[in-house]
Structures are given as C-alpha cells and as structure tokens.
Amino acid sequence: MKQGIHPEYVDCVVKCSCGNTFTTRSTKPELKIDICNACHPFYTGTQKLIDTGGRVQRFADRFGAAKDVVAEREAARKAERAAQIAEREAAKKAEREAKAAAKAERAAAYAAKAAEEAVRAEAVAEVQAADDAAAEATAEEAPGVELTEAEVEAAE
Template sequence: MKQDIHPEYVDCVVKCSCGNTFTTRSTKPELKIDICNACHPFYTGTQKLIDTGGRVQRFADRFGSAKDVVAEREAAKKAERAAQIAEREAAKKAEREAKAAAKAERAAAFAAKAAEEAARAEAEQDVQNMEDAAAEATTEEAPGVELTEGEVAEAVEAAE
C-alpha cells in the first residue's frame, strides 16, 4: 500500500432510525441509517409482501394475464373440436337413417312383388281348379257346367 493516500479506519457508531445503535469499523466515525437488522421485516419475521401496483401487476392489468389468454384459446379449441365431432356424428346418423330408409323401400318393393306373385299363383291355381272341375263335369257329362274361355279370363282377372 502507498503511504498517506488512504483514509483512516476508525471505530464507527451506527445509529438506526428505530433507536438501535451498534459499533463497527469504518472510515467515518458515525453513520445514520434508516433500517437495521433489528427493525428490518426480513430479519424480524414480520415481512409482508404487498405489491401495490407493481410493474408485473400493471402489465397484467393493461394487457391481461397470459394464463387467461391461453385458457381462452384452449377453451375455443375444445369447443371447435366438440362441434366438429358433433357434426360428424350427425352426418353418420343421417347416413345410417338414409341407408335404413333405402333398405325399408327395397324390402317393401320385394314384399309387394312377392304378394303379386302369390296372388298370380293363387289365380292360376283357381283357374286350374276351375278347369279341372270343368273337365270333370264334361267327363261326367253334367249339364250346365261348361266354362267358356271368357269365363276363365274373368276368373283370372278377378283373382289378380
């Protein structure tokens, strides 16, 4: 160290605004401070975190919290996804209903065709029975039991 350029290092009395005093060493003989270890909230355990209009809070108040924005965005995505799923389900249901209706129409057409064929077969059977009865009547030569072709055609039309 160089000689005669450094301040003198002396005992120092430190006085706090709370009334606490203690001694230490410094280049000044007396120090006045606003807060010390006896009155500082961190050391005394009475620390209170009060953020009255801090920078972060003011930013959040002005532009909104990022957490809220993300939550809103996620909720919108979920709602859109639910709407798409509901749309697909409705389309599938409509398709199933259309297929069922087409199947019912085919079944009704098949049933009508089967009923028509059954009626035609029954009419043919009636005609056959009449012809057999006429044939029996002519073989036995029973008077008045002759069927003409017109009567047979009328019977077929009536059966249909």
C-alpha cells in the first residue's frame, strides 16, 4: 500500500432504524442504516416490509410529490378564475343597476315634463275660457258689432 493516500480507519458507531446500535470499524465515525442483523427477516425469521424506494421516491419524500404541487397550482388557478368571474358578474350587475337608474331618471323627467305640459295646457285653457267669457260679455254689450279675425288675433 502507498503511504498517505488512504483514509483513516476509525471506530464507527452504527445506528439502525429499528433502534439497535453497535460499534465496528470504518472510514466514517458514524453510519445510519435501514436494516441490521437484529431486524433482518433472515435472522429474525419474521416477515418485515422494507421500503426500497428508488431515487424518485427519495426525492418525493424529501421535497414533496409533484402531484401536490400541481394540485396546489390548479387550486390557485381555480380560485383566481372564480375571483375573475365574480368580479365580472359584479361589474355587469353594477352596469345593469346604472342603466336601470338612468331609465328611472328619464322616466321621472318625462313624467315631470308631462305634468308641466298638463299644467301649461290647463293654464292656456283657463286663459282661453276667460277670453271667451270676455268676448261674450263684450258682444252682449255691443250687439251687432262683430270683430274681424284680424281684430280677434290682435286682441289675443
């Protein structure tokens, strides 16, 4: 063996997932293992399920499964879409309410204008009735004198 190129060979504490610990010698001072002679089915004579997941399973265990990430992303998209739909519906509802308010305002203005026209027509009718009464009174005072159309229009 060449000198100075080999690692140190030291006492090592081996810890198993079943809780068993023992010491041996290795180039590392501590080892953590999944199965040992105290829990191996060959030595114990009992059946034990051992998860021998590969790289993908270890990655998923460490960082989370991609399915969870995709599900979270889809849930976020659905929530965003629902918010957009609710916002659009609220905008449409506000627009409909504004149109209804404008229509009611136009109807109120039309009703006010119609009432004003009715009052004006009533006032014109009263004035005309008063003019007719005055013309009759004048005609009774001066019988036989008839006014021409031009004089009637000038009187009005």
